[in-house]
Amino acid sequence: MTGKFGVLYCENLAREMAAVVATGEFLEILTEPFRMDCGGRRAGWDRFVIGHSRFQESCEKVCVLGCGCLKWIEPPGPAVVIPDLMREVLLPVPLYDACVREGAFMVIPGMLSRWSEYLAGLGFEGEAAGEFCRESIRKIVLLDTGIDPEASRNLAALGDDLGIPIERIPVGIEPLQRYLALQYLQWRLEQEKKTYRDSIAAANQRSADYAMTIDILGRITELQSEETVAEEMLDLVTVLFAPARIGFASIDGGEAGRIISRPPGYYDAPGRAAEFFAPETRNAILSDRDGLSMEVRHKNQCVGVLVLEGLAVPHRAAEYLSISRSVTEVCGLAIANARTYQKLQEAVMERDREIGERMRAEKALREANRKLNTLSSITRHDILNQLAALLGYLEITQMDLESGRLPADPTLVRYVANELQAARTIQRQVEFTRFYQDIGVKEAEWHDAETLIRQAAEELPLSEVRVDIGVTGLWVYADPLIGKVFYNLMENSVRHGGDISRISFLGSRAEGGLVITYTDDGRGIPAADKERIFRKGFGKNTGLGLFLTREILAITGITINETGVEGEGVRFEIFIPEGEYRLVGSDT
Structure with a gap:
């Protein structure tokens, strides 16, 4: 079996397989259906594949997908996979x-x-x-x-x-697609491994006549430093051809790099390097120098140039050039591997550095937030204590003015009333910050939307209001304060909607995600205020509720907009992108 990845599937899965293949993810796949009355209970593998012989001839790996009818068929080997589709793949x-x-x-x-x-x-x-x-x-x-x-x-x-x-x-089509992708990638990995093993075996075979060369090349391919590979290559060539002078110039991305010479420094002079490593002198016999020049290549890419001068047997230069090609092929592979390893090392170090910096930044941020929250709590406590005293004095003053114990100057009465109102507003706003000081501090997590809505509704005076909740089974990935979002929406309806009798939450699919629509039958919001209501300070109470609502949702990419008609009630649309919600046991 050679060449492709095959999928034999029960005809009941025809639509699912067509959708999976249409993704274009599987480039070398051969698919074919079998009848759902395949007789899995009565037949073995040999009888089952009658009529599907091209799979045995064309596929290196075959995955057989049935609807429970294949439980009694034993796969003939690791190249055939027969999963329990419903039990192991879909659920x-x-x-x-x-x-x-x-x-x-x-x-x-x-x-x-x-x-x-x-x-x-x-x-x-x-x-x-x-x-x-x-x-x-x-x-x-x-x-x-x-x-x-x-x-x-x-x-x-x-x-x-x-x-x-x-x-x-x-369950969707994704579990089947992921399973087939896993089997497909495993097959491709085995192909790559086989290709790699074959190329190494071929290189070793071509060098079979040179036992010492094989041993040295074997060590070279395991090296992880390009400089060490170059040094070992020069040692090998020196033993094979005994040149008086030898040099290697590294080339990466078309740019010349370091030159390693023997004797040391011989080819470092700019003029000499330009003469011996120039493109027109590569892969040639240097008659005037009793030497030769050759490119060290890997996959049609030049990774360096090797120059030898003063060969011990100059008349064999042509033979040496032919022999050297086998040596430079393996050395080219080793150099490419060393460069790849170096890049991986640098990437790992950069990743570790970035992770370390991020962890330190997150730790510092958490500590700063903790200190800020502590300071905020202390400051809020002190402000509320002073406000309580101020409110007490203002209320006593107001009572004295009303009882006549103080002269009832109309201007003074008005001033005291305004001061009381301002102090109470400040008190509400300070108390309001208690609930929202932790926005974004804690990590987002999954929340059952229906449970949060019901909990919020229980905290509000809604005994005369009908509450419809149509988000059963919907879980949302959001900041832990998302419960305040639902509370704010309902509390605003109670506070500003007038004589409301119904509020509702309804989930529905939308392009790119899902929408939770909140409505009531109150006054609605004027067109000019639809965006202003989300601004900080806008409103008749604290002016922060809807502003913070939008901020809480934005932490995980969720948006909220008001799309209702004035006079027909509010309509808030909360859009949740794909990946930020999931549906559990529901047709929402």
Whole structure:
């Protein structure tokens, strides 16, 4: 078997396989369906592959995907993989096993569309098929890959027809794609390993007549320093050809690098280096110098130039040039490997440095935030104490003015009232900062949106308000203060919406993500204020609620906008990008 990666799949998986292949991720893949009544219970591997002989001839690795019909076929070797599709690929094993323990029969969309044919393959038709299902199956669970738009309808129709409970688990096409990508990449890796082994074997074979050369070249290929590789290469060439003078000029990306000479420094002179390492003198016999020049190459790229002068047997220069090509091929590979290793080392060091700097910066930031929060808490406590005293004095003054114990000057009464209002506003704003001082301090995490909304609703006077929550199963990756977002939206409706009777949260798909839409039946927001409400200080209370709401959401790339119509209630749209939300056991 040579050449390709093959996938034999049950015809029930035709749509899923077409979608996976259409991604263009698999460049050397051969696919072919087999009938769903393949007879896996009755046949071995040899009988199964009858009709698929081109897979044996053309594929180095074959992955066989069935719908539970292949459990009794033993793969003939590591080149054939037969996974349990539903249990090992589409669902985590614990979840699959839990469903089976509950008496569930697991299906995929393709099986639903050909249910009668599937039962007929098992020997059941008509009423006998229905009785068989009702006796042996407690519920039918659809692992919905999202490929067949009719899958949900087919599932419901089958459940109604058989009188058996149904359940749909959206798994998407990604698990199948990831599994095949893993098998494909493993196959490609084995190919690369084989290619690499073959190239090394060929180089060693060409040098088989030179036992000492093989030993030295073997050591060279293991070296991780380009300078050491060059030194070992010069040692080898010196032993083979006994030149009076020898030099190697490194070339990387077309630019000449360091020159290593023997005797040391011989080729360092600019004029001499230009003469001996010039492109027109490479891969040639230098008759006037009793020597030769050759390029050291790797994969059609010149990595250096080797020059020999004063050969002990000058008339064999042409033979030496031919022999040297085998030596320089291996040395070129070693130099390329050494350069790759050096780049990897530099990348690792740079990565470690960046990680270290980031960790130090994060630690410093956390410490700074901790100190700022501590200072903020102390300062807030002191301000609130002073405000409490100020409010007390102002309230006493107001009572004395109202009771006549102080002269009731209208201007003074107005001043005192305004001062009280200002002091209470300051008190609310200072208290407000207590809840938001930790924005962005703690790492984002996954939150159950429905639970947070219900908890926020319990903290507000909503006994006369109908609360609709349509985000069941939605988890959002956000700052831990996201609960305050839902609280602020509902609290604003209560405070500013007038006589509201209904509020709702509804999740829906959108291009590039998911939208949580919050609405009420209150006054709504004027068109001129739709963006201003998110500005710091805008509003009738603290002026910070919606400003901080947007800031909390923005930490994980979530946006919020108001799109309602004045007079018809508010409408806030919270857009959550792909990757920042997940749906658990829900059709949201």
